[in-house]
Amino acid sequence: MIDVLVVDDDHRVAEINTAYVAKVAGFRVVARAHSAAEALARISERSIDLILLDHWLPDEDGLTVVRELRRLGHPTDVIMVTAACDVATVQAAMRHGALQYLIKPFNFAGLRAKLEAYATLRRTVDGGGETEQSEVDRMFGALSASAAPYLPKGHSTATAELVRQVLLGAEEPLSAHDIAEHVGMSRQTAQRYLKLLERTGQVRLSLRYGETGRPEHRYTWMTGARP
Template sequence: MTKQQWSVLLIEDDPMVQEVNRQFIEQVDGFKVIGHASNGLEGIEFVRAHEPDLVILDMYMPNQDGLTTLQQIRSEGFSTDIIAVTAASDMETVRRVLQHGAIDYIMKPFKFERIKQALENYLSFRIKLNEKPSMTQKELDEILFQKSEEKLTSLPKGLHALTLENIKKYLSQQPSPVSAEEVAEGVGIARVTARRYLEFLGQGGLVNLQIEYGGVGRPVNRYIWIKS
């Protein structure tokens, strides 16, 4: 079963930046900020108590900086993922943060579109990892490098990454072509909404459209997942 909401902890010492980050994150479908910390020590205590899915981590903070906090999260064995959002732009910091397992690195100042992209990439990554207990090299490469979905990195207005992943999962489980109405019922959305997602997936080359002609009435568009 696909997780419906992913918990986020913000570790950031500037209250104004903290609030802007919270608003940005909660505009992205599927994410909820469950806590704030103004320094690394507070952040570690929160991670120990709640084990959030994701931490948005600043580097320059009093009472324990971001890099030390990241190292501690890893040394204590938490599965929490990390996205660094920081003004630190020197290559030594970037290298060390990535070496300790941050999944993305966003430099301040940044626009909403950049953090939206990071969160949607993370969402796609986690959902795919949770789908099955093992995978092929090709499937892993597609997750790591987004090879099969380069056209889908920027969603049109009104489409959401979580709904898109649910539709892709539903389609991939169908043995034969299905209509937009069947997709809508299977995923729990309106038919007109399902059609928009299906058209988008068709443009990205992930589904094939097949037209079914009946004896009476309009032909029915049916969609089938293109297996990789």
């Protein structure tokens, strides 16, 4: 059985997430917390396998909790939950050991996919046996997916999510060059993902005309588009 700590400052949301976790075979919620301090206290009191950790907490953010866990030597796994997390925060959380993240609002199916992928990965690691690289990629892919639409071969759900996050946080339309600068990828790669998101109706393309030359393509995340 995988023991889970649910952390959310909203008591009602914590109850809903607890009910979700309880519906997934092999998982049980052994504690709940509503602040960073309370979360760290619960972890010090008993063994926790996985934390479903809200990023926005009243005293500290979730990234601070992850950093403190690693400083104290706790190997507890973490899935971050956030409503509007920028790319830099996501990447920092990953560097400090968060497995992946969920974007609010999510439904039961989205959380179940994360938990089942985590359970599979955990069984593989605990078993100590060898596994095919494709299977490892599949497990991590399930952990990183954010209810994204089907992506053609050669496209990564994690990369598509990073592009989406930049667009969501932007105050104005962005170009492929802007996206590339934010995420740290090539302009060609950014353009490829933007075109895919435009074709699936999640991104709106607009043109900005200069004094000379071809118009610049700029992109905006469509309000209400499914992540």
